[in-house]
Amino acid sequence: MSTEVAPEVAKTRRFKFNWVDSFLWFVRVVAIIAITVGIVGSFQKFAAGEGPSAVAWRDLIISSISTGSMYGLIALGYSMVYGVLGFINFAHGEVFMSGTMVGLISATLLFNNGFWESNPLISIFVVLLVAMITSTLVAIVIERVAYRPLRGAPRLIPLITSIGVSFFVQYSFAGLFGVALRNYPPAPPRLAADLTVFGTTFPISGTRALVIGVAIVSMIGLWYFVTKTKTGSAMRAVAEDKEIAGLMGIDVDKTIVTTFAVGGAMAGVAGLMWALLFRGVDFLTGFLPGIKAFTAAVLGGIGNLPGAMLGGIMLGLFEGVGPLLVLDGLGIPGVSQLKDAVAFAALVLVLIFRPTGLLGERLGSEDRV
Amino acid sequence: MKNKRSLRFLAVLGVFSLVVAACGDDGAEFEAGELGAVTVEAGEAIQIRSLNAISGEVAFLGIPNERAVRMAVDDYGQIAGHDVEVGAGLDDLCSAEGGQQAAQTIVSDDQVVGVIGTSCSGAASGAMPIIADAGLVMISASNTSPSLTSDLEGTAGENYFEGYYRTAHNDLFQGQAAANFVFNNLNLTQVGLIHDGDPYTNGLTTAFENAFTELGGEIVIHTAVTVGQTDMVPVLTEVAATAPELIFMPIFPAEATFIVQQAGDVEGLGDVAWMGADGISVENFMNLPESENMYFSGPDTRFATNTNESTDLSGEQFLADYESEFGEAPSADFWGHAYDATTMLLDAIEEVGVVDGDVLHIDRLAVREALTAISGYNGLIGEISCDEFGDCGSSVISIFQHINLADHQASKSNILYTYPES
Numbered sequence: 001m002s003t004e005v006a007p008e009v010a011k012t013r014r015f016k017f018n019w020v021d022s023f024l025w026f027v028r029v030v031a032i033i034a035i036t037v038g039i040v041g042s043f044q045k046f047a048a049g050e051g052p053s054a055v056a057w058r059d060l061i062i063s064s065i066s067t068g069s070m071y072g073l074i075a076l077g078y079s080m081v082y083g084v085l086g087f088i089n090f091a092h093g094e095v096f097m098s099g100t101m102v103g104l105i106s107a108t109l110l111f112n113n114g115f116w117e118s119n120p121l122i123s124i125f126v127v128l129l130v131a132m133i134t135s136t137l138v139a140i141v142i143e144r145v146a147y148r149p150l151r152g153a154p155r156l157i158p159l160i161t162s163i164g165v166s167f168f169v170q171y172s173f174a175g176l177f178g179v180a181l182r183n184y185p186p187a188p189p190r191l192a193a194d195l196t197v198f199g200t201t202f203p204i205s206g207t208r209a210l211v212i213g214v215a216i217v218s219m220i221g222l223w224y225f226v227t228k229t230k231t232g233s234a235m236r237a238v239a240e241d242k243e244i245a246g247l248m249g250i251d252v253d254k255t256i257v258t259t260f261a262v263g264g265a266m267a268g269v270a271g272l273m274w275a276l277l278f279r280g281v282d283f284l285t286g287f288l289p290g291i292k293a294f295t296a297a298v299l300g301g302i303g304n305l306p307g308a309m310l311g312g313i314m315l316g317l318f319e320g321v322g323p324l325l326v327l328d329g330l331g332i333p334g335v336s337q338l339k340d341a342v343a344f345a346a347l348v349l350v351l352i353f354r355p356t357g358l359l360g361e362r363l364g365s366e367d368r369v
Numbered sequence: 370m371k372n373k374r375s376l377r378f379l380a381v382l383g384v385f386s387l388v389v390a391a392c393g394d395d396g397a398e399f400e401a402g403e404l405g406a407v408t409v410e411a412g413e414a415i416q417i418r419s420l421n422a423i424s425g426e427v428a429f430l431g432i433p434n435e436r437a438v439r440m441a442v443d444d445y446g447q448i449a450g451h452d453v454e455v456g457a458g459l460d461d462l463c464s465a466e467g468g469q470q471a472a473q474t475i476v477s478d479d480q481v482v483g484v485i486g487t488s489c490s491g492a493a494s495g496a497m498p499i500i501a502d503a504g505l506v507m508i509s510a511s512n513t514s515p516s517l518t519s520d521l522e523g524t525a526g527e528n529y530f531e532g533y534y535r536t537a538h539n540d541l542f543q544g545q546a547a548a549n550f551v552f553n554n555l556n557l558t559q560v561g562l563i564h565d566g567d568p569y570t571n572g573l574t575t576a577f578e579n580a581f582t583e584l585g586g587e588i589v590i591h592t593a594v595t596v597g598q599t600d601m602v603p604v605l606t607e608v609a610a611t612a613p614e615l616i617f618m619p620i621f622p623a624e625a626t627f628i629v630q631q632a633g634d635v636e637g638l639g640d641v642a643w644m645g646a647d648g649i650s651v652e653n654f655m656n657l658p659e660s661e662n663m664y665f666s667g668p669d670t671r672f673a674t675n676t677n678e679s680t681d682l683s684g685e686q687f688l689a690d691y692e693s694e695f696g697e698a699p700s701a702d703f704w705g706h707a708y709d710a711t712t713m714l715l716d717a718i719e720e721v722g723v724v725d726g727d728v729l730h731i732d733r734l735a736v737r738e739a740l741t742a743i744s745g746y747n748g749l750i751g752e753i754s755c756d757e758f759g760d761c762g763s764s765v766i767s768i769f770q771h772i773n774l775a776d777h778q779a780s781k782s783n784i785l786y787t788y789p790e791s
Contacts, residue, residue, distance in 0.1 A: 052610040055636050063602040063634065179425060180653060181623050183630075192633075205634065278599045280626050282426075288597060320603050328607070336604035337566060337593040 024352055031349050034330065041329030052324065058203065060321055066208045066277060068316015069215035073270040074293035075300070075308035076222065077139075077263030083239040083303040083362060084259045087155045090162040091142055093290015094169035095264050099135035099271030100281045101173055104184060106130040107275065111185035120188035124210070127275065132268030138169070139264025143257055166290075174283040184279040211273045218269050219309050222262065226305060235259055239303070239362075288340075292319075295347050301357030310358055314350075319343035399723045402734035404504035407482050411727030414454035417442075417714060418475050420461050420468070420486030420496065420507075426623050427463040429651050431488040433691075433699035434510050434707040438485045440690060441711035444680040448719045449729050461492035468492030469499065476503035482731055483507065483714045485707060490514035490569040494528040501530035504733040506740060508714055508761075509535040510707035513543065513647075514572040519758035526758070528568070534740050534759040536706040536713070536750060538668055538766060540569070543646065544576025546766035546788030547666045551615055552584045554786055555642070561613030562591045563604070563628070565620045573619040573646060589613050594624050601631045609637035619646030619666075622654040629659035647702055650769075655777050662771060668750075669767040669787060672705045678747040679712040687749060706762070709748030713740065713761070765789070 045051040052060065074096050081089045110116045110123045146165045150158045186192070191206040202209070226232040237245040238255045246252045274285070292315060300311025322342040323335040332338070350358065399406070409415050419438045421431030435458045442453050459471040468487050475481055476499055483506040487493045490512045497517070500507045509517075512535050516526035521541050551557050560581060564570035571593075578588045589611040594604055605628065608616065618625060625645060632638045645654075647667035654660055672684030682690075684705060691699055714736075721735035743761065746753040751763035768786040773779040 050610075052606050053636070056606050056609060059634070059636055060602060060606045063600075067600050067602075179428070181426065181626060183626070183657070186630075186658075278627060279630055280599065280623070282623075284597075285599075288599070320600065323603060324607055334592040336607050337595050339598065339600075339603060340595060 027352060031352075035326055038326030038329035041331065042325050043329075045329065051328065055203075057321075060324070061317070062204050062208055064316045064320025065313055066211040066273075066316075067320060068296075068313035069212055069309070070270045070273040070277065070312070071289065071293045071296045071315055072309040072312020073215055073218060073266045073273070074289055075296040075312045076219075076266045076305060078294050078297040079300075079303055079305060079308040080235075080259050080263045082297070084235065084256055085147070085158070087158045088162070088294060089142075089147075089263075090159070090290070090294075091146075091165040091169060092139075092263065092267060093286035093288075093293070094166050094173075095135050095139045095142070095286075096267040096270050096274075096289060096293075097281070097283065097286030098138045098169065098173065099131035099268040100274050100285060101177055101283070102134040103127045103131035103268075103271055103275060104182060104281055107184050116185055117188050120191050124191075124272070124276075128214075128269065128272045131271040131275075132265045135268030135271060136261050136264040139260045139267070140257060142169075143260040148253070148256075166286075170283050170286070177283065179283060181280045181282045184275045184281070186279070187276060207276045211276055214269060214273065215309075218266060219306075222266065222305065225262065231255070231258055292343060295343065299347055299350055299357055301359045301361040303362035304357070304359050307357055307359035307361075314358065315343055315346065318346035322346065399725060399730040399732075401730075402732045404733035404737075406733060407480055407731045409451050409480070409729040409731065413480075414452040415448060415482060415718060415729070415731070416454055416456065416478065416480045417711075418459060418481055418484045418486070419455050420459045420471050420475065420484050420492075422463040422467075422488035422492070423458055423460050425463065427489060427621060429622075429653075429700040430511060430648075430703070431461070431463075433701055433704045434486075434488055436691065436695060437510070437687075437699075437704045437707035438711045440687070440694070441677075441680065441708045442715070444682055445712060445715045448715060449722055449724050450727070451729055453715060459486070461487040461489060461496065463489040463492055465491050465495030468495035468497075472496035472499035476500065476505065481505060482718060482733070482736060485510065485710050485714065487512060488703075489567070490517060490572065491567045493517050493533070494568055497528065497530040497533055501532045504532070506532045506534065506714065506717075506733075506736055508710040508740070509533075509537060510710050511537050511701070511703040512569070513537050513540040514568040515539055515541050515576060516568055516572060518760045519756070521760070529758055532737055534710075534713075534755060534761055536710045536748070536753065536761050536763075537703060538762040538764040539760050540573045541576045542762075542764045542788065543666055543766050544573055544578075545580045546768065546786070547617060547644065547646070548577050548580035548584055548586070549788060549790075550664075550666070550768045550786040551617070551644070552581060552586050555615065557614040557642070558586045559589050559612065559614045560586060561589055561608045561611060561616045563608070563616060563618040563620065564591075564593050565596050565624055566593055567596070567621075569648070570620050574617065577617055577619075594620070594628070596621075596624065598624060599627050601628045602634060604628075605632055605635040605638060609635050612637065613641060615642040615644060617644045617646075619648060621648050622651060625649045625654060626657060629657060629663075632659070650702070650781070652700060652777065655771060655780070656774070658774060660771055661774050664768055664770050664785075666766055666768045668702050668706070668762075669765040669784075670702045670705065670781075671767075672749050672751075675705075675749050675751055676747060677709060677712055677749050679716050682708075682749070684749050705749035709746075709750055709753060712748070713743060713746065713753070716746075717743075 077092045107127045116123045146161050147158050187207045195202045195204050195206045195209045234250045234255045296311035296315045297308045300307030319339045327335040419435045421434045423431045461468045488511050493512045516528045519525050562574040564574040644664040650665040650667050676683045717736050717739035720739050723730040744754045753761050755761040766788045767784045769784045771780045772783050
């Protein structure tokens with residue numbers, strides 16, 4: 001029967017005028033025109049000596065990339081869990097927040113006894129370890145308590161559960177740490193100054209260089225782990241098809257825990273980066289970066305690890321540079337308050353042009369049907 | 370058949386209710402005005418409510434307000450043999466939605482006469498339509514947005530409703546004060562403005578812009594951040610590109626913290642002067658090393674020798690009472706405003722209340738009229754007179770420079786300018 005219907009469908013598709021498609025084409029054309037006009041406007045402004053200087057643009061791009069690489073690291077956790085279990089773990093932003101919050105305790109202790117100033121790199125490494133361990137533990141506990149009992153339930157159920165877990169973790173931290181905004185100690189002067197390697201000074205502050213460096217190293221480490229190790233292969237196998245992987249002798253539950261743990265560790269690294277970039281943390285710190293990282297994961301192609309990282313960096317650039325480059329060029333006043341709107345509009349536009357994200361989504365066999 | 374029977378039933382019911390009504394009227398001279406009245410039965414308490422920002426990041430502002438309301442009620446004592454009850458403190462969440470929700474809770478109890486609140490101007494814009502509609506009055510201790518009252522020249526603001534009063538200053542005063550100070554005392558002419566979209570912050574930057582341009586200065590940029598934003602490098606790049614000499618940002622502590630901490634990363638902001646308003650002249654923001662040397666405008670809080678005429682309490686005594694009851698100094702500057710707002714409301718109730726045996730009738734319209742008529746009332750904040758749009762503040766604004774990170778009181782008494790200039 002189906003073989004008879006198929007040509008019929010193809011025929012209608014060829015000849016029918018489709019309102020949705022033409023509307024999407026309209027949106028694409030308008031978007032391209034608006035973005036082009038905006039960028040040309042900004043360049044004219046720049047050529048006329050108005051607007052931010054070249055140095056300011058460079059700093060803005062560097063700062064956007066460093067924020068973006070933090071989004072990327074959080075996005076890895078969303079992407080990995082989505083690849084393996086097929087649902088969005090909305091509590092992942094809270095896993096990130098728990099890392100920064102507990103890292104703050106160690107940072108404050110190190111600052112109070114002067115170690116922070118005298119040995120900045122070792123101190124930051126200690127804070128990194130504390131943040132990673134906390135985030136990993138929180139991720140594992142969440143998986144064990146909230147998601148494992150729901151294995152096999154329809155996918156909406158763990159999704160809603162993750163929202164509940166997110167609130168639970170947020171308000172547990174509000175209870176433990178209070179609701180006030182607390183600050184990490186300022187980065188030691190040696191680190192906050194421009195980066196100098198072998199006598200050459202680069203136009204990037206040590207903190208931002210460290211953030212970008214840590215992100216690259218983490219990404220390479222994760223890539224090696226997933227593609228070259230046995231556990232990594234098991235993870236990919238489980239992502240492909242849980243049942244078959246189980247039949248092949250892979251411990252599915254253990255592999256899922258590993259996925260959560262690795263995602264949590266990456267969120268912990270992102271927690272340290274937040275501390276270096278923004279310093280201020282409170283119990284709601286995880287919410288917006290969590291949403292942004294989820295956006296980044298979709299932007300890069302959900303389930304795709306390099307896609308998550310690229311999506312994060314692109315999102316950072318869109319929201320950091322986009323308002324000034326495009327909206328300011330269009331003559332819109334007060335563009336910086338539209339930062340978040342630009343970020344989410346960028347997501348919509350990218351999905352209109354490339355519905356599977358920048359690098360394409362990677363789905364398990366169950367999702368491809 | 371059915372219709373006829375129900376008609377007859379209705380007729381009987383109508384006659385019966387007439388008889389009951391006639392009997393009820395016997396002996397009562399009190400007649401409610403067009404907004405209705407509250408009848409407080411024997412042994413019952415007069416109900417007022419506190420609606421302040423008591424949770425979240427702006428709790429520093431609402432908590433001292435609510436405490437001052439309770440202290441004023443305790444100090445005032447009974448009215449015509451009835452206690453005054455504040456009930457559980459309501460939360461305005463510092464947002465229009467929060468104000469709206471709490472207002473709904475308040476008006477669902479028809480015994481409530483008036484409300485002391487809200488803390489945030491944004492919350493008042495959500496609460497007032499409901500409060501006004503129910504015939505209540507609301508007196509705010511810390512709303513300063515011009516849109517809630519008037520432009521001080523006889524035109525009502527877009528969010529003005531009858532029944533709204535405030536003891537806080539109108540931000541047109543504060544904008545004028547800040548503009549005068551920057552232009553005349555600091556001799557700066559290029560200013561950048563940052564608000565966060567809230568009626569308080571936006572109202573104040575707009576007031577500043579108008580006053581400053583009038584004086585002959587130039588606003589080089591008037592931009593905004595969003596509440597909850599943490600990455601301030603883009604907005605600071607935008608601001609730095611216009612090369613301001615001073616940045617005035619009357620916003621709240623969380624966003625202001627991220628701004629001053631990230632300003633060092635942005636080229637071209639090294640020599641710029643910073644100025645904030647009463648929203649950030651608070652403990653946790655003033656503890657930041659980056660806040661040193663900043664200028665802050667806000668209500669003049671030198672209330673020590675002022676006395677509230679209803680309770681005979683002085684500002685000095687208030688602070689001592691507060692300290693002994695709560696173990697800390699008030700965390701924001703509007704405690705005196707909240708105390709006076711409460712005693713004004715209680716005075717108005719006492720003035721218009723009609724005693725009928727053990728029962729007290731309070732006419733809602735009369736309460737509004739009594740508040741509008743207030744003139745020359747001596748409160749903790751100074752002499753209070755209400756205008757027809759509910760502005761009752763004494764409107765003295767002072768500007769200080771934060772010179773001492775360790776001792777905030779020393780910084781707060783380092784007053785460089787007072788408005789109106791005397």
